[in-house]
Amino acid sequence: MSTLARLLKESWTCVEDRGDTLAANFYARVFLADPQLRELFPVTMDVQRSRLLEAIVQAVQTVDDPDAFAAYLTSLGRDHRKFHARPEHYDVVGNCLIAALTEHVGAAWGPEFEQAWRDAYGVIAATMVAGAAEAADLPAYWHAEVIHHERHGADLAQFTVRPLDPVPYRAGQYVSLETSHQPRLWRSYSVANAPRADGTLDFHARAIGATGVSSALVRKLQPGDMIRIGAPMGSMLLDLSSARDMVFVAGGTGLAPLRALIEQLAETNRSRAAYLFFGVRHSEDLYDVPTLNALTAQHPWLSFTPVLSEQTDSAHPHGLVGEVCAAAGPWPEHDFYVAGSAAMVRATRARLTEAGVPFDRIRYDAITTG
Template identity: 45%
Template sequence: MDIAAMRASFAKAAATGDEAPLYFYSHLFLSHPETRAMFPVSMAHQRDRFFHALGEVVSHVDDLEGLVPILKQLGYDHRKFGTLPAHYPAVLPSLLATLEHFDDEWDEHRARTWTEAYGLVASVMIQGAEESADHPATWRAEVVAHERRSVDVAVLRVRPEVPVDYLAGQSLSLEIDRRPRLWRYYSPANAPRDDGTLDVHVKARPGGPVSTALVRSVEVGDLMRLGPPLGDLTLGEGSDRDLLLVAGGMGLAPLEALVDQVRRQGPARRVDLFVGARTEDQLYDRAALDALQQACPWLSVRYAVSDDGLSDLEQGDVGDVVLRHGPWLSREVFVAGPAPMVEQTVHGLLQHGVPRERLRSEVFAPSRPGPSAEGKVTE
C-alpha cells in the first residue's frame, strides 16, 4: 500500500472544499439511487462527513493497530443507518471517480492503492458490524426533562426504553423525530445510572438544525433514537490516579460524567476540574458544579474567563490558568472543548512534563462528523 500516494491524492481532493464531497455524492446517487434514502433530505450538513472520516483513515493508515478499533466502532455505528455489507462495494467506484477527477497525477498505481485500502477499511467495518450483531443498532428514548440554562443552552434528560451500555466519557449519536436522518453526537454528562437516564448538554449553533431544535423546540415527551456509544475519553480499567480535568464549552459534559463515575463508583481520588469560558455568563452549569463541589470534599472546581474583565473569576485562557495551579505531573489528565483551547492546553501540559500516555483529549466543535481519533460533533 503506497501511503504517500494515498495522502497526496486525498490532499488534492480535500483542498477543493465542498466540491469533492459534492462530486462523490452526486456520483453515488446517480450510480446507486437506492442509497439516497439513507441520507437526510438536505445534504448541506452531510456532504463533508464522508470526507472527514476518510481523512481520519488516511491520517492513521500507517497505524493499523490503532485504526482497527476505530473502524470496528464505525462499522457498529453505521448499523443505525441500515447499512448492510452489500452497501460497501457501492462506495468504491464513486470514491475512485472522485479522487481521479481532482488528481492530475492519477494513475493505475493510485487506483490499486486506494482499492486495496478501501477493501481493508470495508472488511474491518463489516467485521465490527457483525461482532456487534447481538447489540441493538439503536435505542428508542423519551425526553423526560428539558431545562433551559441560557438563551442557547439546554440540558435534556432522556430515558431509553432499554438502558444503553456505555462508559462515562463516551458519546452517543442521536436523531430526533423533528429532524429525521440528521444524527449528531453528544456526550452524556453522567455515568450510567440504575434507571438508565442520560443528561445531554446542548448548545444551539447558528444554522444548526438539530442543536437548535433540541434547545428551542423539543419538549418533554418527545422521542429520539440513540446510536451506539463511541470514544475513548474514559477512565482506563484499573485507573486510580488523581485526575486533572480541563473543560471548555460543551466539552464539560464528558468530564462531568467522569466526576460522576468517581463519585458513585470510586475508587477514592483527588479530582481537580477547571472550566473555561470567554465570559462568566457562559458558565451554564456553574450552580450544579458548585453544589457538587460542596458535596464532594475530594473535588475542586475552578473557573477561568478569558474575555471578561468585570468578572471576579480568575482571568486568562483556561490552559494558562491550569498551569498556574500545577504541578500536575502525577495526574491522569483529560481535556475536552473547542480545538484552540484543547491544542493550547495539551501543548502546555506536555511542555509542563505531563507524560503523553496519561493525557487524553477530544475536540468538541460544530460541524464535525463524530468522535474519532480527533474529535466529535456538537452540531
C-alpha cells in the same frame, strides 16, 4: 510512518482545502450509482458532507495505530447500522470515493495513490462490516423519551431522556441523536452522566445558527418528545488502573463527558486528586455550576476552576482554558482528559505538551458537540 500512511496523507493534502466539493462530488456519484441510497440521507446534505470528511480525516490519522484504527472503524460500523447500511453498499461507496479522489487530486494522482486508497478502504470496509456483524443482536438505534428539558440562555440546553431499552454505553462515550424536528439528520453528543440504575441519559447541546440538530434540541425539543439514539462510540474512558491524579479540561459543552467521568470516579475514588478546568467565553455561559459545586462539596478530592476567555471583569481566571490549566501546573505525573471542539482539543493538547505533559497521558475524543 508506514508507506501506506504516507501515501494516504500525501494524497489527502492535495484535496483537504477543497473538502466540501470533494464530498459533494462523492455523494453525487453514490446516488447516481445507487439511487435507492438517497433515501437513507437527509434532504439537506451540508452537514452530512462534513461528517464524511471527519470520518476520512479520523481514519487517515489513525492508520498507523492499528488498535485505534480498528477500534474506531469497528464502532463506526456498529453506528452505521442506524443508516441501514448493508455489506454491498460498501463496494459502491469505495468505488465512488476513489473516483472522486482521482478527479480532485488531478495530475498528482497515480498508481501508488490509488493502490494505497484501495488497500486502506478494503480494510476500512471489512472492519466496519465486521463491527456491524458483531452488534447484530443489539438494536441499530434506541428510542428514548424526553423527560426533562432546561434552557440556559438563548442557545444552550440540558435535557434528560429515558430510553425504552437500556443503552450499553460507558462514561466518557458519545452517541448520535436524531429528532423528528430534523429527520434523517444525526449529530454526535456526549452522554453527560455515568450509567444509572434507571437508565436515563443526560445531554448538553449548544445551538450554532438557526437550524440543524443542535438548534432543534435546544429550541424545539420538549418533554414527551421521542428521539433516536445511535450506537455508543468513543475511547475517552477512565483509566481505573492508574494511580495518578487527574486533570479534566472542558471547553463549552465538552463539559458533558468529563462530568460523566467525574461521576464514575466518585463511585470508587478515595485517594486520587482531580482538578476540573471549565472554559467558556463569559460568566453567563457557565452552566451546570450547581451540580459541579455540589460534587466538589461532596468530594474533597475534586476542585473546580471556571475560566473565562473573553471576560476580564470577573474573579475567575481569564484566558484560554488550556493556557490557564497549563499555567496552574506543573503536572508531571497526572492523567489528562480533554473535551470540547476539535480546535479547542488541538490547542489544549499542544499547550499541555509544551508544558511537559507526556502525550500519551492526554486522553480525548475531538468531537464537535454543538
